Amino acid sequence: MAEVKTQEFQRASVKALADAKLQSLLGRSMGTFDGARQEAIEELTPQRWEEMREKGRAIKRHTLDNLDYYLELLYDRVTQNGGQVHFARDAQEARNIVGQIARSRGLKLAIKSKSMVSEEMSLNPYLEEMGVEPVETDLGEYIIQLAQETPFHIIAPAMHKTKEDVSQLFEEKIQRPNLKNIEEMAGAAREVLREKLVNADMGITGANFLVAETGTLVLVTNEGNGRFCTSVPRVLVSITGMEKLIPSLEDLGVFMRLLPRAATGQRITSYVTHVSGPRRSDDEDGPEEFHLVIVDNGRSRLLQDPDLRESLYCIRCGACLNICPVYHKVGGHAYGWVYPGPIGAVVSPVMVGLNKAKDLPHASSLCGACRDVCPIKINIPRMLLKLRTQLAESSDSTQRKVSIGEKLMAKGYRRLMSSPKLLSLTHRLGRLAQRPLLRKGLIRTIPFPPFSRWTRSRDLPPLASKPFRQIWAEKLGKER
Amino acid sequence: MSQSPQIKASLFATCLVDQLFPEVGESVVRVLRRQGVEVDFPPDQTCCGQPLFNSGFRKDAIHLGRRVLKSFAHSQYVVVPSGSCAAMMKVFYPELFDDDPELGPQAKALSDKVYEFSQFLVKVLDVTDVGASYQGKVTYHPACHLLRELGVSKEPEALLRGVTGLDYVELPEGATCCGFGGTFSVKYPGISEGMLNDKLDNVVKTGAQVLTACDSSCLMHIGGALTRRGIDVKAVHLAQLLTGEG
Numbered sequence: 001m002a003e004v005k006t007q008e009f010q011r012a013s014v015k016a017l018a019d020a021k022l023q024s025l026l027g028r029s030m031g032t033f034d035g036a037r038q039e040a041i042e043e044l045t046p047q048r049w050e051e052m053r054e055k056g057r058a059i060k061r062h063t064l065d066n067l068d069y070y071l072e073l074l075y076d077r078v079t080q081n082g083g084q085v086h087f088a089r090d091a092q093e094a095r096n097i098v099g100q101i102a103r104s105r106g107l108k109l110a111i112k113s114k115s116m117v118s119e120e121m122s123l124n125p126y127l128e129e130m131g132v133e134p135v136e137t138d139l140g141e142y143i144i145q146l147a148q149e150t151p152f153h154i155i156a157p158a159m160h161k162t163k164e165d166v167s168q169l170f171e172e173k174i175q176r177p178n179l180k181n182i183e184e185m186a187g188a189a190r191e192v193l194r195e196k197l198v199n200a201d202m203g204i205t206g207a208n209f210l211v212a213e214t215g216t217l218v219l220v221t222n223e224g225n226g227r228f229c230t231s232v233p234r235v236l237v238s239i240t241g242m243e244k245l246i247p248s249l250e251d252l253g254v255f256m257r258l259l260p261r262a263a264t265g266q267r268i269t270s271y272v273t274h275v276s277g278p279r280r281s282d283d284e285d286g287p288e289e290f291h292l293v294i295v296d297n298g299r300s301r302l303l304q305d306p307d308l309r310e311s312l313y314c315i316r317c318g319a320c321l322n323i324c325p326v327y328h329k330v331g332g333h334a335y336g337w338v339y340p341g342p343i344g345a346v347v348s349p350v351m352v353g354l355n356k357a358k359d360l361p362h363a364s365s366l367c368g369a370c371r372d373v374c375p376i377k378i379n380i381p382r383m384l385l386k387l388r389t390q391l392a393e394s395s396d397s398t399q400r401k402v403s404i405g406e407k408l409m410a411k412g413y414r415r416l417m418s419s420p421k422l423l424s425l426t427h428r429l430g431r432l433a434q435r436p437l438l439r440k441g442l443i444r445t446i447p448f449p450p451f452s453r454w455t456r457s458r459d460l461p462p463l464a465s466k467p468f469r470q471i472w473a474e475k476l477g478k479e480r
Numbered sequence: 481m482s483q484s485p486q487i488k489a490s491l492f493a494t495c496l497v498d499q500l501f502p503e504v505g506e507s508v509v510r511v512l513r514r515q516g517v518e519v520d521f522p523p524d525q526t527c528c529g530q531p532l533f534n535s536g537f538r539k540d541a542i543h544l545g546r547r548v549l550k551s552f553a554h555s556q557y558v559v560v561p562s563g564s565c566a567a568m569m570k571v572f573y574p575e576l577f578d579d580d581p582e583l584g585p586q587a588k589a590l591s592d593k594v595y596e597f598s599q600f601l602v603k604v605l606d607v608t609d610v611g612a613s614y615q616g617k618v619t620y621h622p623a624c625h626l627l628r629e630l631g632v633s634k635e636p637e638a639l640l641r642g643v644t645g646l647d648y649v650e651l652p653e654g655a656t657c658c659g660f661g662g663t664f665s666v667k668y669p670g671i672s673e674g675m676l677n678d679k680l681d682n683v684v685k686t687g688a689q690v691l692t693a694c695d696s697s698c699l700m701h702i703g704g705a706l707t708r709r710g711i712d713v714k715a716v717h718l719a720q721l722l723t724g725e726g
Contacts, residue, residue, distance in 0.1 A: 010668075017670045325657050329674040363668060365661025365675070366534060368628035388536030402536070410532055414540040417495065417527040418547065427499060442707060450666040457673045458704030461500050468493045468502035472521045476509055 001091040001297070002122045002150070005336035006348055006357035012334035013363070022160060026328055029159060033322040036265025037373065044261065055254045057376050060313035063212075063245050064303065070212040070245050071294070077215025081277030083290035091121040094295045098123060098204070098237055101291055102132045105235060107202040111193075113219065113226040114138040115206025116316060117239045117295050119151060119338045120351075123204070134204070135196045137225035139189055146173040152332035154318040154339065155263050160331060193225075203233035203287060207240035208315070209255060210292075213248045217292065219273040220259060222266075226273045236287035238275070242294050243312040255315060262317035262375035298351035307386040311346045313376040320370035320380060326363055335360065342370035346383045354390060358401040361387035409450075420469065430463045438462055488518045489600070490555035492548070494565045495527040496696045504696055507719035508561045508597055511612075515605050519559075522551040530568040534662050538576070545573055549586045557604065558594045561719055562695045563626020566596035571629045596626060597719055598694050602635040609642035612724045617647040619688035620718075621679070621702065623695040624657050636694055636718055643721060651691075652682045660701035676705050683713055691715050 005012070016022055041049045063070055075085045088094035094117075102110070110132050112118065124134045124145065136145040143158040144151060146169050151157030161169070166185055171177040176188040205226060209218040217238050219226040230236055246252060260266040279286030302308050321327045321341030332340035336357070337348045345364060349357035361384045370380045392410075394400045416422055437443045443460040446452055454460060466474075489512060493505045512519050529544035548569065552558050560566040570591045577587035601607055618640060626632045640648045659665065659675025666672075679702055683691050691706070691713050693699050703715030 013668065014670055017674060023674075325659070325675045325678075326668075326671055329671045361536075362664070363671070365624070365657045365659060365664045365672070367624040367657035367661070369624075369655070369657070372628060385534065385536070388534070389538045390536070392536030393538060406535070410535065410537045410540055413527075413532060414537075414543055417529075417544055420524060420526060423499075423526055444708075450663075453666040453669040454704075456669060457676070457708065458701060459707045460704060461700060463499055464502045466502060468498040468505040469521070469523060471502050471506065473523070476506060477521060480513065 001352075002120055002338055004352045004356055006352055006360060008336055009334060009357075009359040009363060012336060013330040016330045016334045021162075022331055023329075025160060025162065026331055030322055030328045033156075033264075034319070034373070037262055037319055037322065038265075040261040040265040040267065043267075044257070049261075052254055052257050053375055053377050056258050056315075057313060059246060059251045059254060060376055061310075063247060064243070064309065064312055067242065067245070067303070070247060071242060073212040074210055074215060074245060077212065078277065078290075078292055079215075081215045081290075082280075083215070083277045083292055086291060086293045088293055088295045088297070090297050091295070094121050094239060094293055094297070095123060095126045097291075097293050098239065099126065099130055101235065101237055102127065102202060103130065105201075105289075107132060107235060109196065109200045110134045110202035110204050111197055111200040111225075111229050111233060112136050112141070112204040113206070113221060113229040114141050114157070115204065115239055116151070116154065116338055117206055117241055117297075118204065120297055121239070121295070123239075132202065135193065135200070137193055137197065137223075137229060138221070139186060139223060142189055142193065143169065146170075150333065150338070152340070153321055154316050154341075156318070160333070197225075197228045197232060200229075200233045201235065203229040203231075203236040205229050205236070205238045207238055207244045208259065209246050209252055210240065210244045211247075211249055211252055212245055215276055216249070217275040218252060219275070220256075220269040220271070221273070222264075222270045224271050227271055230273055230275050230287070231285045234288045235291070236275070236278070236289065237291045237293060239293045239295060241299050241312075242296070243299060243314070258375040259315050259317055262315075262319040262373070298347075301350050302347065305350070308346065308350060308383050310376075310378050311343065311350075311380075311383060313378050314343050314347075315376060317375055319373040319375065320378075323369045323373045324364075325367065325369070326365070330363075335363075342380045342384075343378070346380055346387065349387055354387065354399050355401055358391055361391065424467065424469070427463055427467050431465070434462050486516065486518050487557065487605070488520070488555070489557040489559045490552055491519055491521050492525055492528070492552065492558050492560045492565065492569070492594075493521065494560065494562045494696065496700065497561055498526075500700070501696050501717065504561055504717040504719055507717065507723045508559065511601070511610055511719055511722045512559065514610065515601070515607060517605070520555075522555070524551045528565045528568045530565060530572075531662050533568065533572060533576070542576055545576055545587070546583065549573075549577075549583060549590055552590055552593070553586065555593055557600065558590065559597055559600045560594060561597045561717065562697065563596050563623045563630055563632060564695055564697060566594055566599075567625040567629035570594040596630055596632055596694060598635040598639055599630065599632050602638055607642075608638040610639065610722050612642075612722045613644035614646045614721055614724055616645075616690060617649055617686070617688045618690045618692055618721065619649050619651045619683060619686040620654070621651055621658060621683075621691060621693040621698055622654050623693055623698045626694050627655060632694075636692075639718065639722060640692070643724075646721070649686045649688055652685055653678070654682070658698050658702050660698055662697070665701060676701065680705055680709070680711065684711060689713060690721070692718050692721055694718050
C-alpha cells in the first residue's frame with residue numbers, strides 16, 4: 001500500500017501554510033477550476049444539472065445496493081468478451097496479480113494511463129523492482145513520476161508544479177534543457193513518451209466506469225494517452241475499485257454529463273475510450289489479453305457502514321477539492337495519502353485505519369461547500385461528523401482517539417450547560433478572572449491553550465457585564 | 481397591528497449571545513415586539529449542544545438536546561439569532577433523536593417550530609421592512625450553516641435592503657467559510673487564519689463600514705481579527721442593524 005502519512009497532517013499543514021510559493025499557486029489556480037465548473041453548469045442549466053445529479057445519485061445507490069448482482073454480471077460479460085477478471089482483497093494482492101501477469105509473460109515496458117488505484121498500491125516501485133519499467137503517460141502523472149512525488153490533486157496531479165519547476169525537472173531527468181514555454185515542454189514529453197508508447201508490451205489503466213451489462217471499461221482522458229495504453233501493448237491490465245460499476249450504457253450517459261462538467265468544466269473530454277475485451281479476429285488493433293483487476297483495499301468497510309457508504313458514490317471529479325477552503329490552504333500532499341481534500345478526509349481514515357488518520361475528519365470547518373458542488377450530492381460533512389463521533393465515542397478502543405484534555409472539556413461543558421445556575425456562577429467568576437486580561441474592552445492574549453490558539457490572531461470579546469438571562473429577568477422580560 | 485391572533489415566539493438566545501453579546505438578544509426582542517410578536521424566554525435554556533455534536537460527542541449533545549426539547553415543548557415558534565444553532569435544532573435534532581421513540585417525535589415537532597431570526601421575519605411574519613434606518617455602507621457575510629443547512633440566502637439581504645438609508649454592498653466570495661468552524665478555529669488555527677485572511681481581504685474590498693451576519697460566532701471570529709488588525713469595520717449582528725443600533 002502507498003505510504004501512509006496521514007498521521008502527519010498537523011505538521012504537514014503548518015508546513016504548507018508557511019510555503020509562500022505553494023500559497024500563491026493555490027491562491028491563483030483553485031478559483032479557476034471551480035469557475036469552469038460553474039460556467040458549464042450555467043450552460044447546461046442548473047435545473048438540468050440538478051436532474052442529472054439526482055439521477056447519478058440514484059444509479060450509484062442502486063448499484064451499490066445490488067453490488068453482488070452487478071459484479072457477477074460484469075464478471076460474466078468480461079469473461080464472455082474474452083477478458084479475465086481478478087479480485088484483489090488488498091493492495092498487496094492486487095500488486096501480486098499484476099506482477100504475476102507481467103512475470104509469466106516476460107513483459108518489460110508498461111505504459112500507464114492515470115490510475116488512482118495504482119497509487120493506492122504503489123504499483124510503480126513494485127514493477128521497477130521486478131524489472132518492469134512503468135511509464136506514466138498522462139502529462140501530469142509523468143511530471144510527478146519524474147519528480148518522484150505523489151499526486152497533489154485527483155485530476156490535476158502536478159498542479160503544484162510551476163512551469164519553471166517542470167522546465168528544471170525536464171532538464172535534470174530527461175536531459176531537455178532550456179524549455180521555456182508549456183508547448184515546448186509538452187512537446188519534449190511527447191517525444192520521450194511516443195517512443196515508449198509504441199514499444200510497450202504492457203498497458204496499465206484505471207477505470208472511470210465499468211458498465212456491467214456490456215462488460216465495458218470506460219476511460220475519459222484529454223490527452224489520448226488512454227487510447228494508446230488500451231490499444232497498442234499486447235497485454236492490457238486495468239485496475240479499479242468495484243465502486244466504478246454502473247449497470248448499463250444508458251446510465252453512462254448520465255455520468256458522462258456529470259463527470260467532465262464537475263471536473264474541468266468541459267461538456268465532454270477530448271477522448272472517451274471504451275474497452276470491451278481483447279482484440280477480436282477482425283479488429284485492426286487492440287490487446288491480445290485483457291485483465292480486469294477489481295481491488296477492494298478497504299472499500300468493503302466503507303460499503304458495510306451505512307453512514308459512510310455513500311462515499312463510494314464518488315466519481316473522482318475533484319470538485320470538492322476545488323471548492324474546499326481547507327484544501328485551498330493546505331493543498332493535496334498534507335492529507336498524507338492518495339485521496340486528498342474533503343472526500344479524502346472521509347475515505348482515507350477508513351482505508352488506512354482511523355487510528356492513523358484521526359486528524360483528517362477534524363480538518364474541516366464543516367462549511368458544506370463540498371456537498372454543494374458534488375455531482376453526486378455526497379453528504380461529506382455528515383460523514384466527517386460520523387467519523388468524529390467514532391473518534392470520540394467508539395466502543396472499539398482502537399478506533400477511539402480523543403485526548404484526555406478534550407474529553408474533560410466536553411464533560412465540563414456538558415456539566416456547565418446542564419445547569420443555568422452553574423452557568424450564572426461561572427459567568428460571575430469568569431468576569432473576575434478576565435479583568436486582568438482586558439485591554440480597551442477586549443481580551444488580546446490568553447496565554448494558555450486552547451484560548452491562546454484563538455488570541456494569537458484574533459481578539460476575544462469579554463464576558464458581558466450581565467448575561468442576557470439576567471437582563472431578561474431583571475427588566476426586558478417585564479417590558480412589552 | 482392586525483386583528484389576527486397574536487404570534488408568540490420563544491427566544492432561544494444561544495450561549496454566545498447570553499454570555500458575550502446580550503445586546504444582540506435585546507435587539508432581537510425589540511425587533512420582534514415591534515412586529516407585534518409576544519416574546520418569551522424559557523429560563524432553563526443554555527446551549528443547543530452543537531459544539532459537542534460537531535466535536536463528535538454525540539451522547540453529550542443528546543443530553544443537552546433533551547433539555548432544549550423540554551424547555552421549548554410548549555412554544556408556538558422558537559426564534560434563534562444564529563443560523564448554526566437553528567440548524568442544530570431544525571436539521572440535526574431530528575437526526576440525533578431519530579431512533580428514540582419518545583424524543584424522536586418531539587424533535588420533529590421542535591424542528592417545525594424553529595426559525596433563524598431573519599428567516600422568521602421574512603418567512604413567518606412576511607416582513608422585509610421593519611421600520612429601521614441606518615446611514616452607511618453595509619456588507620453581509622452568509623454563515624455556512626444558515627446558507628447550506630437552512631437554505632437561507634435571500635432573507636437577510638431583503639431585510640437589509642428594507643433599512644432606510646442603508647447602502648448594501650455585496651461581499652465578494654461571500655459564501656466561502658470565514659474559517660471559524662467552532663473547535664476547528666483552535667484545532668487548526670493556521671488554516672483557520674488563512675481562511676479568515678481571505679475573508680478580511682474581501683470585507684475590506686467592499687469599502688463597507690459595517691459587516692453584518694446572522695451568527696454571532698462568525699462575527700466574533702471576523703470581528704476579533706478586524707479589531708486586532710485595526711481595520712475600521714464594525715462587526716454587527718443583523719438584529720442590531722434592524723433596531724438601528726449599528
